[in-house]
Amino acid sequence: MNKPKVFLLPDLGEGLTEAELVSWLVAVGDEIRVDQPIAEVETAKSMVEVPSPYAGTVAVLHGEPGQTLDVGKPLISVTPVGAAPGAALPASAGRAVDSPDTVVDSPAAVAAEVYREEEKAGSGNVLIGYGTPGGHGVARRSRAPRRGAVQVPAAEKAADDLVLMRTRVPGKLGAVISPLVRRMARDHGVDLGELQGSGASGLIMRRDVEAAIKPSVVERPEAPAGTEAPAPAGGTDARTGLGIAGRTPVRGVRKAVAANMARSRSEIPEATVWVDVDATALLEMRAALKRSDPHNTPGLLAFIARFVTAGLKKYPELNTRIVTTEDAAGGASKEIVAFDGVNLGFAAQTDRGLMVPSVRNADKLSARELDAEIRRLTAVVREGKATPAELGSGTFTLNNYGVFGVDGSAAIINHPEVGILGVGRIIDKPWVVHGELAVRKVTELTLTFDHRVCDGGTAGGFLRYVADAIENPGSVLADL
Template identity: 75%
Template structure:
């Protein structure tokens, strides 16, 4: 392989993910690209991200088709250096092997591998949006991200709303959308992108095209498809051998659903879990929140935020539930404790169930917890949550009461060791001071790993949170 050819391998997308689904190419063979230009949109088990190029030059080869699952460390794109003579793409495996395994190769391949190492280390600092290449000189993009507001660290840059993509096309599509902002706008307004003729280069659908479709009442609006796995119609005559019934559809298990399935199976197979539960009179908590809402209608935390505050305080008293059970390299086992709480909470999205986490939740007030829970819920549903936000929890709070159920035998979010569930709050007969009354009652359910603690610890934590809900004023005053 010529040293003028640069092969960019699919990078680790964070948190040890080993594969990603190629959703869309944002460039085509023959395109001239710049450093940090987004080249592909990929979906991991945790989020949707754009992958920017660490190299400038001419696109020589695209290693994969839309819809294909690619392994981390495998070639993603081959780029000829700017000003280099056109080179026919060669098999990238030799460079990949030289880079990842260190196996002795020919001088030509070794030179290409060394070039990859050198440029990767000194790269743009933006192999992934929001992350960075090793040794990157800057923490942000070297040019504005198109079609969005780029937020990196504490620096906020307003970027142009419409991408300048001269000579860029997306293979296999008559019209296409690159900007996630444009796609979200169409989805939120029920506009079908298939019905829009793009005004950009090669039929690219621009923001102004979607705005025009929204403003045209005659145009019938159809919901845009979600990123959930699509059920494929079964082949005619496809009959299930076990039941004898015709197969109606087959749905590929991938993305978030694939990650959830693997995580839940691992949790069930490795964690000897136990469950304790208790009914709780939440009347005082609802009354306290109603009173606060009268004083500050637009600045009152939600019920989940108050419960989250009680949970973080409870984990301080019962730290065994805020740990991780690990088997180390020599086969011995240990329980890892943490100095702080990253509180995860279950959020249902179009892509499946995800668990974003509020980092250092133990340091936040109920009002601050409420703001962060709302922010993380929004980015998770938009598919913009980072791997760190989705994979750093130490304990999970699950409000399944929003689905109208009272309790659940929950599966612990591996590798955590406990999960607290909150059921719906309903009117129930309750004895108060020896007399029957109607109270607002909910059920708390705690699933815990019996390897890290016994029932006494689990019951103590559950009772502590229950007591805080029943006497929220006193509990908050003591925190």
């Protein structure tokens, strides 16, 4: 009799440990095919449709819309095509040991068997950070149980092993960790890519993460007497005496943004420089291009992005990243990693919060090509369909906060980058031109940079380069 196949929530990329189930795209009893989308889930990075690696009848949906599911936990159970009706897996899945001679599969054993079958065959479907190897895995053999042996603990261990194998750290196959360990690391701002696991084959254990966390964080003292307890929704706030209108859980994108911004502020010794810029010439140049080609004229942000990528080539210190490495003696040291190319991130406001997609190899694109890619990525993130790679691969960020009607902002660096350039609104201001007072189109550029990678001279040089390019766009573009 064919057993139901239990599909576990895969790692959807960037080492994410959980996802919120937004909606089911199938129902119990539906016939589904391989690679058919079965659920829509929201991670801290994007909205993703999860396809099924199995064909058959939907037996169980393991979760309700709005529920947060851990990577490696059951998502859906599918009865294979041609299976007997009795093969359907009940919602309270799980069978016990009937006798010393009979070992019946638990959900953990079913899940482990599913993984073994995927290792041998593979569905051919691949998501970011998830995919079956299509025959490259090693099949495991199961020995017949000894008479009188209780096999449930072994099945549970197999499920634990499965969870570990489903939650690899991208780029570090040996550093396999459980969702609980990964969540602990994320909550405390520990970079798992910088840890050396103490377990077998470099396995990162809970003790490794705890050792990287400050004792004051790991050993949380009890709240002192008089600490305010959270009031229930609809109740009264103890501190202000005001009624509570509602509570909004910090999760998904907002949770990821909050953690990243807090980490940036705590780790990066940042400094900010700014300058007012006369953008009249750039606006006039774009207006002339629009008159000659009204349907193929890049936006102002695309021109500024072109100037930024050129400036980063001239001042490459701002297109770097600081990483921690381990020397031969086991000590930790930091190094500055420079990149051969620029992935330019740009801030985009969406209904799900502030997103920062990045234009890959932006230094190789023209202003028109940058404009097209910026528009494409903006549409993708607003639809919630951006991939983790599109949202997590930037090397420098451009932030146009002028669209909100503000002149300047000391922006927070998008960790682990080392710089962010902000552009304020363009407004009419009195400006001295050739000794005469005139009304010009003026904007403010603000550069926040990591003082560990460069000093004010480099930051000021980069900022002045971009400002000069905006004030004299024709001459600069001629040299690009």
